Amino acid sequence: MRTRILVAISSIVLLASASAGAEPKPIAPDQFASLHKLIKPQPGESLFWQVPWLLSLDEALQKGAKEGKPILIWCGAGGAPHTVC
Amino acid sequence: MVRNGEWVTITASGKTVAVTASGKTLGNLPGISEKHRLSALEKALETWEALPDADKKPTQLALGTPDPERPLYQPPSDALIVRVFNRQFEWQDKGKLRYTVEEDYAEGEGKRGWARFRESAQDTMWIPKNEWTAFIPKEPQEGQSFSPPATFTLRLFKYHLDPERGLGEGVTFRGAKLEDGELTLTVEKVTPAIVQLRLDGVARLSQGRPDDKQTRYDTALLGHITCDRKKGTITQFDMVVLGDVLNTPRRVRPGWHPLGIAFELVTEPTNAELVVPRGGRDNAERYLTMTR
Numbered sequence: 001m002r003t004r005i006l007v008a009i010s011s012i013v014l015l016a017s018a019s020a021g022a023e024p025k026p027i028a029p030d031q032f033a034s035l036h037k038l039i040k041p042q043p044g045e046s047l048f049w050q051v052p053w054l055l056s057l058d059e060a061l062q063k064g065a066k067e068g069k070p071i072l073i074w075c076g077a078g079g080a081p082h083t084v085c
Numbered sequence: 086m087v088r089n090g091e092w093v094t095i096t097a098s099g100k101t102v103a104v105t106a107s108g109k110t111l112g113n114l115p116g117i118s119e120k121h122r123l124s125a126l127e128k129a130l131e132t133w134e135a136l137p138d139a140d141k142k143p144t145q146l147a148l149g150t151p152d153p154e155r156p157l158y159q160p161p162s163d164a165l166i167v168r169v170f171n172r173q174f175e176w177q178d179k180g181k182l183r184y185t186v187e188e189d190y191a192e193g194e195g196k197r198g199w200a201r202f203r204e205s206a207q208d209t210m211w212i213p214k215n216e217w218t219a220f221i222p223k224e225p226q227e228g229q230s231f232s233p234p235a236t237f238t239l240r241l242f243k244y245h246l247d248p249e250r251g252l253g254e255g256v257t258f259r260g261a262k263l264e265d266g267e268l269t270l271t272v273e274k275v276t277p278a279i280v281q282l283r284l285d286g287v288a289r290l291s292q293g294r295p296d297d298k299q300t301r302y303d304t305a306l307l308g309h310i311t312c313d314r315k316k317g318t319i320t321q322f323d324m325v326v327l328g329d330v331l332n333t334p335r336r337v338r339p340g341w342h343p344l345g346i347a348f349e350l351v352t353e354p355t356n357a358e359l360v361v362p363r364g365g366r367d368n369a370e371r372y373l374t375m376t377r
Contacts, residue, residue: 024287024305024328032307035325038182039172039347045204053356055157058148065106068142070133072114074101 103129105136107143158361158369165212166351166358167322170205171250173333174343182343195337198252202337206251209362210244210348212237213373217319220270221312225280230271233284238268239375244364246288246326248302248344249334256364257300257334258290262377265290268306278315284308284324297332302344304328324348 027035041049054060057073064071103111103126112129115121133141160166174182175189190199216237222229232238242261249255258265266288274281285307292300308324326346332339351358365372 024289024303026285027305027307027325027327029307032309032323032325035327035345036323036347036349039205039325039345040170040349041205041207046207049207049355049357051357055356055359061106061146061148065143065146068138070111070129070141071104071106072101073104 103133105133105140105143106146107140108147109136109140158365160211160354160359161213161373163214164373165217165319165322166354167210167212168349168351168358169208169210169245169250169362170347170349171207171248172205172345172347173202173330173338174345176343182345189342190337191339193337194335198337202251204251205347208245208247208250208364209351209358209360210240211362211365211373212322217322220282220310220319221280222272225272225275227272227275230269233268233270235263236373236375238263238266239377240364240372241268242266242288242290243375244362244372245348246290246302246304246346247363248300248330250363252333252335252337254363255334257292258302260292261288261290270310278313279320280312280314282310282312284310288326288328298336299332300334301331302328303331304344304346308348319350320352322348322350 053074054063060071060073063069101114101122103114105111111132112125114125114129173185173189175185177183185199185203187196187199190196190202195202216234219234219237222231239261242263242265243259244256247257249257266286268284268286271283271285272280273283285305287305288302290302290304304326305328306324306326309321310319311321312318313320324347326348328344329341330338330344331341333342333344361369362372
């Protein structure tokens with residue numbers, strides 16, 4: 001169902017095709033806004049951005065101890081827990 | 086503060102773990118699938134519920150020692166923070182784009198991860214003050230055009246037109262050069278209050294030798310930038326990139342497929358939006374100042 005909804009949303013849009021491997025076709029100014037919106041997360045996607053993450057592990061430990069809550073750590077390559085993959 | 090800790094294990098592709106403030110591991114949360122992760126999270130919560138209050142609300146914490154080799158790295162003062170969204174598409178009839186579906190992905194990693202790959206992958210781009218101030222001529226005239234700073238263009242080509250975002254930790258076009266594309270800033274509107282510019286151009290990026298496994302991205306760019314002249318700030322940096330990728334990395338989609346990338350200025354960043362961009366992960370200073 002979700003797939004059908006998203007495909008339906010996308011079908012109202014765009015755009016003259018760029019031939020694969022050919023010179024990139026300029027983006028028409030009147031299609032800018034719709035294309036920008038189409039690329040960005042749609043409702044129900046990328047929900048992890050709504051989490052009020054903390055960047056400091058020490059701050060999280062102190063907050064967790066004070067509020068009596070467990071801590072979820074998401075760490076990525078290059079150092080824990082402050083970096084991205 | 087980033088510290089060494091016995092209950093945090095780093096892998097190249099990231100890791101999630103649930104812990105107590107007292108330092109007990111409640112559970113590792115595997116990223117194999119949403120189902121596995123939720124199951125592991127439920128078990129971690131069960132473990133949490135069974136703990137004594139002394140573990141749930143410890144009165145003393147062992148915070149350890151900050152690791153001087155890995156300081157918390159913040160965006161430079163006055164740098165623009167721009168959200169970057171990459172999304173794979175497929176062409177349908179009459180040149181329209183559609184979102185991808187399972188059938189668009191190759192066997193193996195493509196089919197296993199398609200539900201994640203079809204969503205937009207995300208990153209941030211930092212644009213330091215010396216670059217964004219160079220976007221605005223001292224005496225702007227409508228129709229005036231010029232090239233953006235080379236450091237900006239290089240950072241964009243190397244790290245932010247990357248078809249591997251969302252697939253893995255690689256950087257597809259790390260070797261990109263200035264001559265791999267052309268970007269032009271054009272002053273479109275000048276008033277006492279604002280200057281509006283258009284950023285457009287093309288990039289033709291490639292990785293490796295030209296064989297049947299080479300990844301390419303031949304793409305067009307169009308952006309809109311607005312400067313508040315009285316405040317001396319950038320109030321809009323929106324850009325769209327659309328072109329075709331040959332051989333999406335990790336072999337999840339062999340052949341040519343469209344990839345769109347959207348850029349959007351962040352005005353009030355959340356903590357998550359302060360995280361170092363992928364391109365600056367290993368050396369943020371170089372990311373900000375690269376000249377080749």
